[in-house]
Amino acid sequence: MSEAGTLEKIAPADRQRAFVPSPRWLFGLVLPVGAAVLYEITARFGLFEARLLPPPSRVFAALWELAVSGELLTHVTATLLRVAFGFGLGAIAGTLLGALTGSSSAARRFLDPTLQALRAIPSLAWVPLFILWLGIFESSKIALIALGVFFPVYLGVMGAIANVDRKIVEVGRAFRLSRWQLARRILLPAILPDYIVALRSGLGLGFMFVVAAEIMGASEGLGYLLVDGQQLGKPAQILAAILCFAVLGKVLDWLLVLGTKPLLTWQDSFARTV
Amino acid sequence: MLTLDRLSKIYANGTQALSDVTMGVAPGEIVALVGGSGCGKTTLLRLASGLEQASGGRVAVDGDIIAAPHPDVGIVFQEPRLLPWLTVAQNIAFGIEHLPKAERDARVDEALLRVGLAGYGPRWPRELSGGQAQRVAIVRALVARPKVLLMDEPFSALDALTRASLQDHLLALWEAHRPTLLLVTHDVEEAAALADRAIVMQPRPGRVFKDIPIDLPRPRDRLSHDFAEAKRAILAALDGSLGNPHSSPTRISAPSGASW
Numbered sequence A: 001m002s003e004a005g006t007l008e009k010i011a012p013a014d015r016q017r018a019f020v021p022s023p024r025w026l027f028g029l030v031l032p033v034g035a036a037v038l039y040e041i042t043a044r045f046g047l048f049e050a051r052l053l054p055p056p057s058r059v060f061a062a063l064w065e066l067a068v069s070g071e072l073l074t075h076v077t078a079t080l081l082r083v084a085f086g087f088g089l090g091a092i093a094g095t096l097l098g099a100l101t102g103s104s105s106a107a108r109r110f111l112d113p114t115l116q117a118l119r120a121i122p123s124l125a126w127v128p129l130f131i132l133w134l135g136i137f138e139s140s141k142i143a144l145i146a147l148g149v150f151f152p153v154y155l156g157v158m159g160a161i162a163n164v165d166r167k168i169v170e171v172g173r174a175f176r177l178s179r180w181q182l183a184r185r186i187l188l189p190a191i192l193p194d195y196i197v198a199l200r201s202g203l204g205l206g207f208m209f210v211v212a213a214e215i216m217g218a219s220e221g222l223g224y225l226l227v228d229g230q231q232l233g234k235p236a237q238i239l240a241a242i243l244c245f246a247v248l249g250k251v252l253d254w255l256l257v258l259g260t261k262p263l264l265t266w267q268d269s270f271a272r273t274v
Numbered sequence B: 001m002l003t004l005d006r007l008s009k010i011y012a013n014g015t016q017a018l019s020d021v022t023m024g025v026a027p028g029e030i031v032a033l034v035g036g037s038g039c040g041k042t043t044l045l046r047l048a049s050g051l052e053q054a055s056g057g058r059v060a061v062d063g064d065i066i067a068a069p070h071p072d073v074g075i076v077f078q079e080p081r082l083l084p085w086l087t088v089a090q091n092i093a094f095g096i097e098h099l100p101k102a103e104r105d106a107r108v109d110e111a112l113l114r115v116g117l118a119g120y121g122p123r124w125p126r127e128l129s130g131g132q133a134q135r136v137a138i139v140r141a142l143v144a145r146p147k148v149l150l151m152d153e154p155f156s157a158l159d160a161l162t163r164a165s166l167q168d169h170l171l172a173l174w175e176a177h178r179p180t181l182l183l184v185t186h187d188v189e190e191a192a193a194l195a196d197r198a199i200v201m202q203p204r205p206g207r208v209f210k211d212i213p214i215d216l217p218r219p220r221d222r223l224s225h226d227f228a229e230a231k232r233a234i235l236a237a238l239d240g241s242l243g244n245p246h247s248s249p250t251r252i253s254a255p256s257g258a259s260w
């Protein structure tokens, strides 16, 4: 009995700590900002061919120009909408099929070989077919992105379910959980950390494929800015678009991590100790 | 009343883990199951809990045949097996979700108090010591008020001092509703401290070797002569079950002058 009381107040304090904002994230900016400044300086001294590799000041100027004309917003919105739809479809399909093959060995034997064979096909190989089937507008682009997102999510969910500790599942059985309750109260929380990682890699691939889709033919989107910059010989515009990809990808990934962090405070993992 | 009737188990790989085990445990009785490693104690518990299917014979609680996990039968494993994403209080309430919240909270708080963990409800399992986690696991099984509680070496991972204190906690919990307790242990002292009867098992194939009553009043004085006597009786039977007439282990002496 003596242990109670004195220690009970420690736990809530520990839980709070995760949400206290700290300037530690600024640390991650040191490398990219430092590199940009260094390049700007060396470019000023004419050490590089600034026409093909424009210094940050010119990239930002190009970005600013696109921003004030309103063009940037159009392109960013177009790209984000494609990623959103493609990611949504791919993640839902990957989650459902991964849950099915992960939790039923019959479904795994039936479906998984086919899906793995499809995965072996480089996704870009589908482009001509998608264009024939779905036309050159939004549907074929979204289909390509969804396909890219599908496989990492599918594999992640299937693997995570198959790896859930048998001993913990047995606790659920001992308390007579139904199949559905077992999925909701044991399997879902148990796979959550792996699932989030799968979604993050899915999102990364979503951005990869949106570029592919937009390069192959689009009248708007960040990928279009890339092609346009190449054809008109505007490397600053290309770099501006690349910068947008980096920032958008990073911010969305960060939002995903931030949004799911409260669900994972229970974790007893290596990462929280270093 | 928990009854095992000519229970046998042959695993898929052909191992005969149990052969014709018959025993009865009266309501509220505490029985310790002891025996050498591999004599089928865990197997017996898994069959009694309905987590595993028998190859022959049957298990029943008050006439109800146990073929799958049953609300009247609780089980505590060798490891705590707490769900890491639930707090201590949520873990304890895991098996009583169907009860109204007020009743659930009351049971959880009372249970935490009884095992000396009052105020630990909001903690995560990773914030507990091994002994605390095992107390939570025991309480998780008990708050569902099973008629029969099965325990598989619940204290074996703990040091002797913690073990003795957890045995006292267990008796305190048992006092409240007096479930039937079937407890597997390797520890003769534990059997003598807790049980009304010690059932000694014999390996290859697993079967009952000897049934030893322990008629000592509770609370038991671990230093008393009678307690030592009970321990000696169990130990002698244990030796007999392993086929050693004398209790001295075989010594293999290194060849003299060995130089490696």
Ligand SMILES: Nc1ncnc2c1ncn2[C@@H]1O[C@H](COP(=O)(O)OP(=O)(O)OP(=O)(O)O)[C@@H](O)[C@H]1O
Residues within 6 Å of the ligand: B011, B012, B013, B015, B016, B017, B035, B036, B037, B038, B039, B040, B041, B042, B043, B044, B206
């Ligand atoms: N899943 C399994 N498949 C095949 N054989 C098994 C399985 N589980 C246990 N056995 C075998 O059944 C026998 C009894 O095992 P069991 O785990 O019940 O022993 P135990 O008495 O609990 O031993 P210990 O005291 O070491 O825990 C052993 O010979 C073991 O090898």
Ligand SMILES: [Mg+2]
Residues within 6 Å of the ligand: B041, B042, B043
């Ligand atoms: Mg065992």
